Amino acid sequence: MAASLQKMNDAEKLNVLVKFITKQEQYAVPGASVSIPADIDGAGLNKVIQTFLKKSGATIGSDFPQFEFIVKGQFLVGPLKKQLDEDDISLEKVIEIEYLKQQPPPTPKDSLQHDDWVASLQCTDKWLLTGCYDNTLHLWDAEGLHAGKGEKAHTLTIPAHKAPVKAVAWVHTNSPTKTFVSASIDQTAVVWVWQSDTNTVECVSECRGHSQSVECIAVSPSTKRFATGSWDNLLKIWSLSRKPLPEEEEEAADDDDEQDRKKMRGSTKKPEKKTPIMTLAGHSESVGSAVWMSDEEVITGSWDHSLRIWDLEIGGLRQQFNSNCAIFSVSWSPINGTILTSSADKFIRLYDARISDGSIVQQKYVSHTKWVPSVKWSAVAEHLFVSGGYDNVIKMWDSRRPKAPLYDLTGHSDKVLAVDWSNPKFIVSGSADCTAKVYSSEKDV
């Protein structure tokens, strides 16, 4: 301490007292505060940590992990002093620096060629479902993706809709009989059942009710219901439980469609026609995105610049936050309970709906150069999320680091339309360059 104080007197080399803490026990260092130059950056701090670890007997190899450093809840980017100055933190006190093992970079695994733009996709443990602008759904074997099999991993193509598919979502994936839903511009949402062992798919029910393109679809955590948002400004809630309805009358207008679909499916079974359980009107423009918070709460982001939380028990609006541009995508993390929105500007915003006073916008993530149509929280990590933008880049973020993303995942040659990280192993993205790309992400927490 005395020596460090002496150093501090040296005007040219300004030193600060820091204390390293970590939550990752295997990389813990002694808790004493040490004096380091104020203009040190991440690399320098890494060396300091490595020195500590060497002393404690760790073997430092080439594969020794690099660390990220968090100062007062913010990731360290650039020199320490700059960040301290920006955040107005006194240099005279002991600064606690939390460090954690650097998130390893995702590695590109596969590129799945489609016939048209990939509008949406979702990945489960074993299977990847993509929705395409050529009105089809595609199923891919996730195991095969991991092995980099590419086209061979393609399992099934479903000519599902009469118009581009806008959204897809898995429902049940555990049993061999798997269920998923898809939504399309043709104003319908369809529930599908897929027998993975026989590789046959069946259109279970067709959800009609929207008068315009269905933009988004979301399945409730209990998998009993799903919600769709549409360009007709409505949010509709549908039931997933299959109850045999009495024989419906065939509508003349729907005749063609039905027959088309039957033809496409090659199935003789008539799909059940569903009507929404609930219709929630309130948005003045199209609903761009919907996510479930719980079984009774849905968050929607709309082109009318508002973010709304609907309470299904009362069947109405509970909260509304207004921003200043159209919201394209919403993601809610059950781990940290915060909401991410991406919108028709270049920014991703972090909302905390639990905060009643002050600005509910907690952070603004700036790095994309064009509109960001999709954003997704990691399924397992508390602070990680990915976003895909019209600037052809997928970005992996840490929510504590708003100024720069952790990694830029390039590879797409056109607009990225959708990203998904439901399977913690894979970051998948669909793009306007007619490919879906798969990146494997290792996450050791």
Add this chain to the structure above:
Amino acid sequence: MSGKRKRLDPSDPKNISNGGDNDDDYLVGINDEGDSSDSEYEGEELEEEDDEEDIPFLDDLLEEEEESGEQQTDDIKKNQQLKPQIKKGKHAINSKSPHVSKDSLLEVSEEDVSEEGKSESEEEEEESDSDEDFEDEADSLMGDSDEGESIEEVEENMQRKEDNQVKNHIDRDSGTDCIPAKNTKKDTDLVKGLSSSKQSENFESSESNSVEESLSTEAPKEVADEYEYDSSDEEDLRNTIGNIPMNWYDDYPHIGYNLEGKPILKPDRLDTLDKFLNKLENPDFRRTVFDKQTGQDIRLSDEDLEIAKRLMGRRVPQLGYNMYEKFEDIFSHEVQEMPLSGRPDHKRSFIPSKSEAAYVAKRALQIRQNKIKYNEKKKEIKRVFSYDLWHDEGTKMRGIYNHMPAPKRRLPGHGESYRPPIEYLSLDPKAREARLFPSIRKVPAYSKYIQEQWDRCLNLYLAPRQRVRKIQASSTDLIPLLPKPQDLRPFPTQEALVFKGHNSIIRTISVHPLGKYLASGSDDRTVKIWETSTGRCLRSFDVEGAVKCVSWNPSSKLFLLGVAFDNNLVFINPETYLVDKIVVNQTNQIFRYEPDQGDYIRPDRVVSAVKWRTASADEWAKGYRIIVEHFRNIKEIVWHKQGDYFATVVPEGDHRSVLMHQLSRWRSQVPFNKCKGRIQTIAFHPKLPFLYVVTQTHVRVYNLLKQQMTKKVQANCRWISSIAVHPGGEHFLIGGYDRKLNWFEMECTRRPHLLRYHKSAVRSVAYHRKYPLFASAADEGRVIVCHGMVYNDWVKDPLIVPLKELKGHRFFDDLYVLDIAWHPFEAYLFTAGADATIRLWH
């Protein structure tokens, strides 16, 4: 006061003793006395009083001999009232009677003196005690004394005093010691002390002296020169101890020192019995007073008594003084009847003066002319009596204000000196030598002198010097104060999406009223429908010609796109799932058959110009619903806001350039009979049934209901290219091929706001429907977005702020952007470029 001395009582033994020996000594003594009395007169009035009071005091004593000392002192205080009079009296006396005779002085025997010393010390003691008492009570008792009474008493007392004096003389004869000449007065005190009671001690010695002396009646026989002995300013120096409390000498046999430094011995004080006896026996007891300073008794003469009596009677102390002498008025104040001069008045004193008359006349005239103003403060002109000798009228040149004098010439410095300091010299030894001169005589004439004078003269003569105020202005000063663009958000700033798909110049775009879709028409003979949020082309229609215009039907009940190519106007139902299925089906059903025309017969003019027909089966499959064939090529199709009426522009149609159509009934009409010039474009008023018909140079506004022209606007432009009507309806914007952009107000069309920021032909202008924004595209490669706020206040001009220029398209064949369109509710701008792309700006 010198007179006093001379009037000393002849019976006073000290005078006698001294006077016989030496006149000088005596004089000295006298002087001393006079001094002391004088000083005390000035400084210690109280003591003086005490002296004068002796008369009533003595009086009382006679009457109340047995009374206590306290009462007696009271009486004394009463007598103090007399003090001021006595003072006056002294003056009077001094001036009047300065007679002292040496003879009288000689009368006092030397022997008397000797007795004084004995009782002196005793008296002094008592004296000091009682003094204080008197002073305390003096004031309170002042007013009690009675004049008349006192006078009578004084007379009685006088007699008794005389008796006492006689006694004193007797006593003196038995005197013991010889006392120096100047202390002779002490003898009297001594005498008094022998004969009188304690009360005599109460008198202050010095004062009593002076009074006594002044009262002494005996007139001197020789008149001395009074000035010679004038000692009025001198102090009484008989006792030289100064102004100290006398009780300091209580324990000593003496009471101070005389001028010669010898102690003045206290006179012998008599015991009470002796005093009483003295009082009874001494006829002079009552006129004897005690000199405090010398400790001696002093007998008052008759003259003194007389003066005291007069003073107490408030009369003039001088005997013979006549207060009421006749007043002689030497200089009379009365006007005498006879003047001193007998000269008659001059003529001019009774003839009015001419100059005065002139002056009066002048003033009267001024008054009449109101030139004289009263109650007006005259401005004080400060006259400076100086004359500017050097003032030069010529320095103020005609027409030159703020004259700037020529700069003064620099004075020669050390370097120019004939013997410059060494640091001013050149390093070159030759030049150095040339610059150094042994003496001033060797210094050559200054070679440049003439030249410099000449230059100076030229400079003074020719160089114009005038203080010119420099305008402190920057180029930004002329720019009007406009709000910052940042404050006017939202407005499009950057490219968000590029819609790629066309293969040729995109001539026209139209945004669906719901904002989800965009239709575009291109020279590649296709019409495409795009998804605005992703830039995805959803539909593409091939048509039979280069598309000139596409336009969505604004009605929400129809899903119909009007496409103009060649001479055809085709209505296409895109028929996808873009909008509600019901709307699509409804649209299809409406246009499947020709509506019933009823009795309506088409005019020949119309029949020759327009032909409506339904689509054939092939065409129906392509999406065509109705085809309206025109007689010439169509340039534009404009929908009325309700979606039933529309108008088409056929530029080469002469008087049939503008055609009005009704969609629901398949009817057309040709509203104008005359051709007013080549029609460029047309527009509907957003609220009123007005039609803007734009020719190359004019805008005509027609009222469709009344079927008449309401306004004709000279467009301030040589060739109009496009028009945009503000959604409020009160303003419209005109872009011209001559690079001008004009903002017109319907109420004041004569003075449009001219916007000159384009450098090339303006192709298209558009107002945003919701935000106060407008944009214009020009061939120079810029799309400029402006803030155009319109106020409800009619007087206020619209606020036009250029916000952003959008660049991104590429040129193709010198064409840049051919059409622009705003998103219906977001601040997004779509631009249709010649480079076959559509771009969305946000």
